[in-house]
Amino acid sequence: MKLTLRVWRQKNAGAEGAMSTYEVDGISSDMSFLEMLDVLNERLILAGEDPVAFDHDCREGICGACSLVINGDAHGPERTTTCQLHMRSFQDGDTIDIEPWRASAFPVIKDLVVDRSAFDRIIQAGGYVTAPTGSAPEAHATPVPKADADFAFEHAECIGCGACVAACPNGAAMLFTSAKVNHLNVLPQGAPERETRVLDMVAQMDAEGFGGCTLTGECATACPKGIPLVSITGMNKEWLRAARKVGKR
């Protein structure tokens, strides 16, 4: 495959960025999108140019490191992570636009790499349980109804990649935050912090400068792990419940 790539190049956080055009040839349709970028970078290095910086780690679709907005879609045209997107999703001769996540809470560090530490601070605000869990506990020690376990697991699938923020026209982190809140709030281990968790995490989310939810549904469409839009509804419910309870104290 021969492709034309238009890639966002930006020297550092303070520099002005722009789209640069590159031609890549000899791309196999079996390559992953990141392997295609590796081919581009090898050529850039050989030519003595600065390679394109992009985030990646496990390349198995489970770590949440890779990002990239490909042709306007977070993680590209398939419902998966960029590392699990393959070149067979494109046609020979295509022009592909590659941009970083766009949100003021995710500032660009270099090229396609953005700073997602705002997510870490949201987790620090309440995305944990205070009960000492030690090593994996005996499964019957704390009974969890099957439906609750499934619900928690569905939300625990969130890998914190930030595609929801990138896709949201308001740069909101509601889907990410709701995945964490729903995951822990439904389990007995997470019950002691049920109210403070949702209040603190939403407050941190606001403090980081993420936008608000206008229910466009773009986040859930972009999510490689299929966290549903109704998670946000669930978090709103938890937040209102917590605000009422804490208000009475």
Place this chain on the structure above:
Amino acid sequence: MARTMWDSTVGKKTVMAVSGLIMLLYLVAHMIGNLKIYFGAGEFNHYAHWLRTVGEPFMHYEWTLWLIRIVLVVAVVAHATSAYQLSRRDIKARPSKYVHARPRSSYATRTMRWGGVILGLFIVWHLLDLTTGTVHSGGFQEGHPYQNVVDTFSTWYGDVVYIVAMLALGLHIRHGFWSAAQTLGVGSRARDRALKTVANVLALLLTAGFIAVPVGVMTGVVS
């Protein structure tokens, strides 16, 4: 608690949802009342007079009406203020656009902000036209709403402004009602289809019901 609500994006959105639902409830009553115009000047004017005497003798003349007006003004101000503040925040949170742009979300969703502004301007015109009579075409007669309505919809601009605003209202309700349910945490997977259907039916009925009045005047059924 009030502070927690207003300082949070989730809380502010709740203010929007609740004030929106109050206005929606009012619109349903308003639309049904409007349709009485098809039963002639007598019944329509009698209904308009009754609105001023609701609750008597406990309530004085027009007290109930003013109570409703106050609730509505508070709802409009709360709705618009929270929408403005949240929108400012949303725009700031996404300062740079994608080079590769594509239309995102449905038409109703994308037009919520401008649709809201259109509706706000419409309310001002609507009150100046048919409540105070300040910008009314043809002599405004206090206590003769039937004739006043016929006057307004006998002008081409009266019809255009009204019909455009009602179409905007339909779109606003279509996304707004369903969104309010999500914001208040009453949506769920099982209820999603039902909520979307109710939103669409409400939007359609209100738009059709309101537009029926200028259409009645334009076709000569109401004169």
